[in-house]
Amino acid sequence: MAGKETPQRESAKGGANEVLGICLVALAVLFLLALFSYDKGDLSFNGTEVNDPRHNLVGILGAWLAQGCFLAFGVSAYLLPPLTLVISLGFLSNKLEGFRKRWPWALTLILAASAGLSLYPSLLSGLAARLNTVDGGGYIGMLLNKAIFQHLGTAGATVILLAVYLVSLLYITNFHLKDIVREAWQRWKLRGIDRKQPLAEAEVEISKKEHELEKRVVELQHQLEKAHAEAEVAHEDPRIIDLSQPGSLQSGQSDGGEVMDELLDEQDGKAKRQLAAIMFTDIAGYSRMANHDEKAALKLIKKQRRLLKPIVKKFEGEWLKEIGDGLLLSFGSSINAVDCAIAIQEKLRGEPHLDLRIGIHQGDIVRDGKDILGDGVNIASRIEPYAPIGGVAVSEKIQQDLISQPEYDVQLLGEFALEGVDQRVEIYTLNFGEEELEETQIIEAEDLKHEETVLLSGSDENSEEEYSEGSASVEDVLGISDSETEEGTESSVHIAAAVSSTGPLRQPKTRKTKATRVDRGPLIENYNLPPANFLQAPEYDAVPVDSTEELKHQAITIQKTLQQFGVEVALGDITKGPTITRFELHPAAGVKMEKVTAYASNITAALEAERINILAPVPGKSTVGVEVPNRVKTKVIMRDLLESDEWKKSKAKIPVALGKDVYGKPMIADLAEMPHLLIAGATGAGKSVCMNSIIASLLYKFSPDEMRLVMIDPKVVELQMYNKLPHLVVPVVTDPKKVILALRWVVQEMEKRYKIFAQENVKNIHAFNRRAPNKPKTEAEPELPLFDGNKERLEVGSEGFAVEVDEEIAVPREEELEIPDKLSYIVVVIDELADLMLTAPADVENAIARITQMARAAGIHCIVATQRPSVKVITGVIKANIPSRIAFQVASKIDSRVILDEMGAEKLLGKGDMLYQPPGAPKPIRAQGPLVEDHEIQQIVDFIAEQGKPSYELEIHKQLSKPIAVIDAAPSDEEEELIQQCIAVIRSEQKASVSKLQRRLRLGYNRAARLMDELEDRGIVGPAQGNEPREILIDLDGTGADGRGQVMHSAV
Secondary structure, eight states, rough: OOOOOOEEEEEEHHHHHHHHHHHHHHHHHHHHHHEEEEEEEEOOOGSOOSSSSSSSHHHHHHHHHHHHHHHGGGGEEEEEEHHHHHHHHHHHHHGGGGGGGGGHHHHHHHHHHHHHHHTTTTHHHHHHHHHHHHHHHHHHHHHHHHTTTGGGGHHHHHHHHHHHHHHHHHHHHHHHHHHHHHHHHHHHHHHHSSSTTTTTTHHHHHHHHHHHHHHHHHHHHHHHHHHHHHHHHHHHHHOEEEEOOOTOOTTOSSSSSHHHHHHHHHHHSSSSEEEEEEEEEEETTHOOOOHHHHHHHHHHHHHHHHHHHHHHTTTEEEEEETTEEEEEEEESSHHHHHHHHHHHHHHTTTTTTTEEEEEEEEEEEEEEEEEEEEEEHHHHHHHGGGSEEETTEEEEEHHHHHHTTTTEEEEEEEOOOOOOOOOOOEEEEEESSOOSSSOOOOOOHHHHHOOOOOOOHHHHHHHHHHHHHHHOHHHHHHTHHHHHHTOOOOOOOOSSSOTTTTBOOOOOOSSSSSOOOOOOOOOBTOOOOOOOOGOOOTTTTTTOOSSSEEEHHHHHHHHHHHHTTTTEEEEEEEEEEESEEEEEEEEETOOHHHHHHHTHHHHHHHHHHHOEEEESSSSSEEEEEEEEEEESSSBBHHHHTTTTTHHHHHSSEEEEEEHHHHHEEEEETTTSOOEEEHHHHHHHHHHHHHHHHHHHHHHOOTTTTTTEEEEEOOTTSSGGGGOOOOOOOSSOOGGGGGGGHHHHHHHHHHHHHHHHHHTTOOHHHHHHHHHHHHHOOOOOOOOOSSSSSSSBBBOTTTOOEEEEEOOOOOOOOOOOOOOOOOOEEEEEEEHHHHHHHOOOHHHHHHHHHHHHHOOOTTTEEEEEEEEEEOOOTTHHHHHOOOOEEEEOEEEEHHHHHHHHHSSOOOOOSTEEEEEETTTSSSOEEEEOBBBBOOHHHHHHHHHTTTTTTOOHHHHHHHHHSOHHHHHHOOOHHHHHHHHHHHHHHHHHHSSOOOOHHHHTTTOHHHHHHHHHHHHHHHSOOOOOBBBBBBOBBSBBBSSTTTTTTTOOOOOO
């Protein structure tokens, strides 16, 4: 559909028409004055005495203008003023704009008049003599008569000229001969009526009404024909946007006509796109040589071509273009490009004046004839100047491909802003063979403000020396004692001396009591994120399945089906996505959108489709969308998402790749903003693949010290492949009875983090990680004194005042916290919620509710999945705290309402077709999830596992390693906290009795007695001795069991 012109363009066009109309009016007036005031005595050309002054009203110019017109057209020149005036009216009035295009008929009218007057030369011979022309038709009429009409005879020529004259006159004046004849016939009929007869007047009125009705019928027929013509145009040219192929929607382009034009050009063969490794070379100092000796410079170019072509051919490269002394080469793989670059530098080493800089980047290139464009060419040419002379500079994409190849030594040069590239680019240098020449590129001063400081090797050595003394040890990270290490406990990961992305940890001060610490990820030296080549490459050359004509036919079928039921719609855009094609319809004025929805079954039958979905309206548009499944679905490749600009330029704190929407745009969500995600769908609909794609997104973005994972898999087989990851806090939990322990650990970790935030005076993890690392600690407020000057014992009463107590007590100090410089994110992944809700529904629901309610600010996020979306599994409490949801195909509308609170998921197609409900969005977004196969995930996990072994949190790991019977008998977290408080009271009071615990901890008798029994079972106190306090079996002051030598007092 053609776009409408903007108001500015219409205004400018209207102004130009008015100027042209005024000029034509002026020309018509000049013609009128010059022709009707013509006197052949004004010109010496006619052989007469020249009039002084000239009689022509336009002067000498008007005399020559009139003479020329009369010589050319004869007496027919008098038609020029009225015809020019008629055409000018078309430019001055929009109602008469039809006259603008009728100038050919005006010219035809003048030529026909000239030829007719020349056919009868004696008709206006006197006037022709006075006008000093050859005859009444002028020279043009005479030529037409001799060349054409003399073969037809006078009668035949007259008939033809009259016909041409009348046709021209009719087209110019827009008169309809048929209407004139009809009007004459009507008048003749009315004259035949005898008005003296009775009812004569009525007959006249009836005849007039009959005539008016006939005119109205003719007008309606014209309008109907015009409407049919417009509808046919709409049928033939709907805009079709094919976004089903990988890479079809590029950054910086909309999903409008520009994208479509580019795609259609590629399909027609006008341009060819491919993914390639591009090498750009340049000779250092060539311009200086060319200025001094052009012949030597040309010989150097020929020598370079002769030496390099065999090497490029050996590594299967393509010689694309020569740009001065620069070369543009293309390779099928990045490894071939790097090997070729190394071979070129080694070949040219020692060759005089052939000192090359080489830049390599992998990206898309587009070939259009001899032109080669694209991201690959641009970046390769921009990073080449950063290479040392005789060296090679590569982009981050090439560096990622070289990670798994130990024979290549790649070093980061720095991060730079390149011209024509929106995002800053990391540039690496390749070390090989002999050292490169010392000379490097001279960067101009004005370019320095766009660049980051180059990372030199010396700074790395200094940083190692600086942090070597304060680096964390294996024991500190794992939380084990020296004795355990000496007994043979093996370190699970190599700890780097250099600072990781989360920074060095503060050394805790020496204290008697052990400080509470939060979970820390392992610091792995030289950790590398997995390269993208572990994932399946996008299929750029995939042939579209549904042709343009087939899509147009389907659109027309939808329109005709609705017209059969009286619903008038106009066709809009046709957008082909990976799984479905969306046909947009514009309802006519007065047509409700609900009418289109009511005929969904009829449209499905007409299209012979499996099922369709109707959006009324399309979110953000005034159209109705009919979503029809594609006959052959296109895969959404995970690698295509990770290489897209949306992923690279994403500002999300925790980005996850969810797939592509209907318009082919990659969907990159932020888990930190969700902040939790619920995934539900039937078996085989794509739920597990979606989970794998989300986890893969996290692994491609975060190192183990930046992201920790807690995985819960009651089905045992879904998440077992991740057990080797160093990101895990504990091994994948598969026993439903042990899940509660893992969730409780997450809750405890959350509470610890909030205590750290309160101590550091920050609100969330982002503010904590951005704070100054050496910020001085705030001094703690002095505690309330327990003794006054007279040594009287005081206690804090219920109202906050100090009151006297009957005996001496000691209040334990506030819990000490070990504060790291940075905290890592924690993501809890629960693959099957239904199995957990069958085992311990109340505990699981409470734990998930507490995590989802409070853990966002602490950097803890939860991803919950289930294949049984019922109200007993996805309870109201869980739904209320997880606003972000993904629904795959389900069996019924009820299941769809349970997940999304609305229908729609039951109409999905399966195999990754999903509805994504972002937080705060009014409607879910339809999308196609990416395909990640198990062997791809296994390669990613193996690559990460080779860099470091799992480093589990020992406390929770020991608890999960216990048998189920021991876990069931263990006290809850709340009771364990009370037990520790009881031990603290016993230490301070040097006595152990139930009444003492009641008074100090404000407990009832039954609970205090139960706690005392637990202390007896643990061997902390002895058995009851009647009214005497129990014997204390633990060492309180380092001199042995304190209860054996104590003096027994009566229990109070």
